[in-house]
Amino acid sequence: MNRIPLTDADFKFISKLIYQRAGIVLSDNKREMVYNRLARRVQALDFDDFAEYLRFIEVNPNHDEWQNFTNSLTTNLTSFFRESHHFKVLKEHAEQSRGAYKVWSAAASTGEEPYSIAFSLTEVYQNKYDAFQIFASDIDTNVLETAQNAIYKLEQLRDVSPEILQNFFLRGTGARAGMVKVKPEIANKVKFSQVNLLDNDWAVQGPFDAIFCRNVMIYFDKDTQERILKKFVPLLKPNGIIFAGHSENFTQISKDLYSKGQTVYGLLRDKK
Template identity: 55%
Template sequence: MLSARAPLHAESQEPSQRPGEPGRDFAFTAADFARIRALIHQRAGISLSEHKRDMAYSRLARRLRARGLDAFRDYLDLLERDDDPVEWEAFTNALTTNLTAFFRESHHFPILAEFVKRRAAPVSVWCSAASTGEEPYSIAITLIEALGESAARGASILATDLDTQVLAKAEAGIYTYDQVKHLSPERLKRFFLKGTGSQAGRVKVRPELRAMIRFEQLNLTDADYRIAQPFDAIFCRNVMIYFDKPTQGQVLARFEPLVKPGGLLFAGHSENFTYVTQAFRLRGQTVYELTRTAKDAPHGHPGAPAARGLPAGAAVAAAGTRVRAAATAATGERR
């Protein structure tokens, strides 16, 4: 892992912008950006590429203004010297990207629907990059439509994200009409409440949908997720692209004991784990199945303190041929 302080003594101090370039209130050196890259990799496992330089400047400049600082070097010194968890959280939130939508990469959801019908109750799903909530709510809708409201009531969805600001929005479950306009009228009526008065032009997820989901902050690069029970499926979509290969391997190794035998891992459209792990086998377009047999499966992590509680599953039914057929059929689909 890179040393977070190594770039501090770098000799190159040329500004990243040309003299007189408009829109820059602070000098931003190559050493500053190298230091930012090292810090975000150390804290969150994110590999920030060179072409993200302007993005890093624009987002972190807000923190300099908020703290009344004149230079990026001063801000980074403060960050490391004070080790303030609130400021570290603001730093990390500023550099994470949260692009999402309801039923994004839509070919995954029919596969999930068919899959959960063959699983033993209660079904559990982990959405590991929940962002502003569209993905976990899409999962909840899928479970209700696949299992029926009564059976789905016992299902559990853990929704986590590194960014606490987007998690707060996800928990609120309030969206503009533009964010839900592509949903069918039937889904809008069944799963959302229409806003009035000051909330006109917005919708809110219904309480029964919200009750299925538990939102928590979690860093995927942490050594211990403190999760006690395994899941039938994990959604980790469009996250691994920000990690280097060693970090991807570490995260997938932590996922392995948290997936029930025959469970599924859903990846993003540009992600490929084939050369990173042998524990998951590709079953369809960005859909992986855990290849471990039932006798090899661990039984949670009883030693983990304050474990994130989800109901323990009963004996898990083997994945049926219908699920694999659905996964194979999805190969030609596009979102």
């Protein structure tokens, strides 16, 4: 099959649409990624070129294809206990809290982050599952479906300790050999929902002791980053914390936050 051409005008229009829909900023070096991911949608819908596909979604703003367009252009790089120091901080923070501990994983992807949170809090609360709540969200419906299934390839846990694997997963047998599933009593502690951080109103019920928003802001421009962080502030409990990715610095974006070290942030209103 001949390569469908992606013109400069097509790429510019794609960049405009995904920015408006999801706040994602596409630099020129993402052009090949965009082509590889969206060419599949163009072919699946039997359009002749990108321009025809883009006209279709532009004139059908409520069509299901918008979700496919968005899903195709979101990046979902994740792993269990990614940036492991954060989970140590989380456990220490939970140990000092009172009442039910509540966490929001704001870019849950395929579930590795919220389940890592669940494992950590289960260890803190000694299997008292009503002692904590985890809300997990993402803009991408495909990854949320994977997360809710809670089934992973065993090789995805190669960096996880044998204790974690034994305590929190069930091993597949027969046709499921080589697969693992998060134990139901753990998986049931995580409630998943689609949330677009660009929306004016989030279907999110705080307040939270901790918010994980890691490796997300790097895809947004500064105005979008400021707007999102400002909306996090009233959703945090007193002495609540926010976790950022290793390449993100929230104090350069928000006047409401201060660094606690290790890309963990607290609210200035709580600083003593």
